[in-house]
Amino acid sequence: MSPTSAGKPAPSSPAPASPAAQAAPAAPAARKTVRGLAIASLAANIGIVVTGGAVRLTASGLGCPEWPMCTPDSLTTTPEMGVHGIIEFGNRLLTFVLAAIAFGMVFSVWKARAERRDLFSLSVVLLAGIPAQALLGGITVWTGLNPWIVGGHFILSMILIVLATVLVNRAWLTPGQLAGTNGPLASRTLRPLLGALGVLSALSVVLGVIVTGSGPHAGDHGAARNGLDPDLMTRVHVVPVYLLVFALAVALYLVYRHATDGRLRSSLLLLTAIVLAQGAIGYVQHFLHLPIVLVGLHMLGASLLTAAAAHVVFTGFSRRVPGADPAAGPAAAGRVRPKAAASGTAARR
Numbered sequence: 001m002s003p004t005s006a007g008k009p010a011p012s013s014p015a016p017a018s019p020a021a022q023a024a025p026a027a028p029a030a031r032k033t034v035r036g037l038a039i040a041s042l043a044a045n046i047g048i049v050v051t052g053g054a055v056r057l058t059a060s061g062l063g064c065p066e067w068p069m070c071t072p073d074s075l076t077t078t079p080e081m082g083v084h085g086i087i088e089f090g091n092r093l094l095t096f097v098l099a100a101i102a103f104g105m106v107f108s109v110w111k112a113r114a115e116r117r118d119l120f121s122l123s124v125v126l127l128a129g130i131p132a133q134a135l136l137g138g139i140t141v142w143t144g145l146n147p148w149i150v151g152g153h154f155i156l157s158m159i160l161i162v163l164a165t166v167l168v169n170r171a172w173l174t175p176g177q178l179a180g181t182n183g184p185l186a187s188r189t190l191r192p193l194l195g196a197l198g199v200l201s202a203l204s205v206v207l208g209v210i211v212t213g214s215g216p217h218a219g220d221h222g223a224a225r226n227g228l229d230p231d232l233m234t235r236v237h238v239v240p241v242y243l244l245v246f247a248l249a250v251a252l253y254l255v256y257r258h259a260t261d262g263r264l265r266s267s268l269l270l271l272t273a274i275v276l277a278q279g280a281i282g283y284v285q286h287f288l289h290l291p292i293v294l295v296g297l298h299m300l301g302a303s304l305l306t307a308a309a310a311h312v313v314f315t316g317f318s319r320r321v322p323g324a325d326p327a328a329g330p331a332a333a334g335r336v337r338p339k340a341a342a343s344g345t346a347a348r349r
């Protein structure tokens, strides 16, 4: 990112900037491309979860019974494979969309790879995630949709969503944040709580995947289930969800009470809204005996929640840039209680 990205003209004889502050891609157009591709990468990784969900929920998981071929004699679907073949093969084709975005991302940061090793390595890992996911998808087919492998396929997608979220956040860092040496935005009290939010979100997702493995939507009518009791597993699944809601309430109380940076407040509000919506969908789908549209929405919700939780943790642990960061304004502009501001304690709590 360019040192002038805060909108100020570059000084005529600038002081030597730190390697991080010189972070390329320097040209605004290149920066725009990097940010656009980072967003596209996150959107595509969320999108493929939903289309993969459509495969499972329409019982098209073995619409192509082979991998990497669709049938023993054909790379693509055939009329005999019917609509399930079209759905499964269509999802396989989306891999190429993801690959195009991932290659574009690597190329867009290629020139800046020395200065922005963070963006480059994240882009490479996201690119490597595509063949890894394709192979795991192939193993799900070879194992006749083993529910643990299907679950692993979903979890790997969640990991890629976390990485894509970090990529988006890092692509948006200002030069001040990249070069700064200040401590993290979140206070000492808040940091473990943000860590707990991350862990509880991950636990909710993993246990949800285990509920699915015990439930009726196997991806094919003949596919095995994991043998666990779906009702019992649903009860276990909601335990970290309740703890997550509680931890979020405490975190929100702390950020409002101590007038923490506006970016952290809004990221927490976004996560809270998604958790509440996801919880509501979870209960409704459970009581309506898992209609496929709601189960699909719950999968989308899990992906959005994963991204929002990663965004909260990233924001809380990113560096404070006093004065240089317009988003930090509210803390300095009247939301800090006068006594706390005078003693300088607000940021430390």
Ligand code: HEM
Residues within 6 Å of the ligand: 053, 151, 154, 201, 204, 205, 206, 207, 208, 209, 210, 211, 212, 213, 214, 215, 216, 217, 234, 237, 238, 241, 244, 275, 278, 279, 280, 281, 282, 283, 285, 286, 290, 295, 298, 299, 301, 302, 305
């Ligand atoms: C933070 C909130 C929640 C998260 C992150 C979450 C996440 C998930 C995930 C990732 C799955 C598996 C999706 C898949 O493998 O395709 C799932 C399944 C499920 N969740 Fe949740 N969930 C949440 C809240 C709830 C709540 C409150 C309930 C209420 C009972 C619930 C009920 C279910 C059920 C019944 C399934 C199985 C669906 C099936 O068999 O297809 N979830 N959840």
